Amino acid sequence: MQLVKVDNYEEMSKKACSIIMEHIQENRNPVIGLATGSTPEKLYSCLIDEYKQGKVSFENVTTFNLDEYVGLKKDDANSYHHYMKEKLFDHVGLGVDQVHLPDGHSEDLEQDCLTYEKQIEEAGGIDIQVLGLGLNGHIGFNEPGTPFSSRTHVVELSPSTRSANARFFSSIEEVPTQAISMGIASIMASKKILLLVSGKQKAEALHRLLNSELTEDFPASILQTHPDVTIIADELALEASLSKS
Numbered sequence: 001m002q003l004v005k006v007d008n009y010e011e012m013s014k015k016a017c018s019i020i021m022e023h024i025q026e027n028r029n030p031v032i033g034l035a036t037g038s039t040p041e042k043l044y045s046c047l048i049d050e051y052k053q054g055k056v057s058f059e060n061v062t063t064f065n066l067d068e069y070v071g072l073k074k075d076d077a078n079s080y081h082h083y084m085k086e087k088l089f090d091h092v093g094l095g096v097d098q099v100h101l102p103d104g105h106s107e108d109l110e111q112d113c114l115t116y117e118k119q120i121e122e123a124g125g126i127d128i129q130v131l132g133l134g135l136n137g138h139i140g141f142n143e144p145g146t147p148f149s150s151r152t153h154v155v156e157l158s159p160s161t162r163s164a165n166a167r168f169f170s171s172i173e174e175v176p177t178q179a180i181s182m183g184i185a186s187i188m189a190s191k192k193i194l195l196l197v198s199g200k201q202k203a204e205a206l207h208r209l210l211n212s213e214l215t216e217d218f219p220a221s222i223l224q225t226h227p228d229v230t231i232i233a234d235e236l237a238l239e240a241s242l243s244k245s
């Protein structure tokens with residue numbers, strides 16, 4: 001794992017933006033894996049700025065998102081479909097035929113998981129997967145205990161993840177109890193992984209990632225075995241983390 005230390009959230013976002021831009025500019029049919037949550041918001045606004053300045057085109061880009069809540073319609077304000085449209089897709093000309101998210105409102109969730117894997121395969125696999133880090137080490141919505149061999153699947157969200165994400169909803173009761181997430185093996189199949197970590201609240205998880213052994217109890221630990229992982233972490237996440245060692 002390559003660790004890139006940056007000063008703050010803004011620098012982390014700019015660095016990630018430049019890595020993704022470079023990949024898009026240099027490849028004919030780039031396939032980018034995207035994440036939601038607070039962490040990549042500024043990365044997306046940075047990509048929008050670059051697009052508006054004519055520095056990057058998304059014309060040939062295909063995207064796949066990591067996950068989606070089960071039970072929310074696509075236009076629900078808390079769905080990841082809605083998040084992605086609002087934070088990126090609608091501002092850079094990414095059309096519906098270019099973007100993919102699991103369908104959390106499908107009548108056949110299991111089939112949807114298989115279809116999603118097939119779509120990724122047909123696109124030639126993911127070139128760069130953007131990841132955030134859950135407080136309990138989850139990646140995507142793969143909670144502790146998820147088999148490293150998992151592919152896109154329906155997951156039960158842990159109480160800690162539901163409570164961490166409750167800030168986006170009016171109350172914790174509204175946070176769905178299930179989601180569809182790319183599995184850990186699906187994420188690991190990406191050619192490159194870009195893990196973004198910012199803020200003091202992530203220090204413990206980052207510390208564990210950098211120091212822990214490989215264990216399904218801490219899903220992100222699998223990243224240690226991927227041949228091309230770049231962690232971009234800011235001082236708050238990293239210094240607090242290092243001071244614990």
Ligand SMILES: N[C@@H]1[C@@H](O)[C@H](O)[C@@H](COP(=O)(O)O)O[C@@H]1O
Nearest residue numbers: 035036037038039132133134140
């Ligand atoms: N499912 C999402 C993940 O895709 C995200 O990367 C992670 C961190 O979220 P945040 O960036 O808001 O801290 O947890 C959420 O539950």
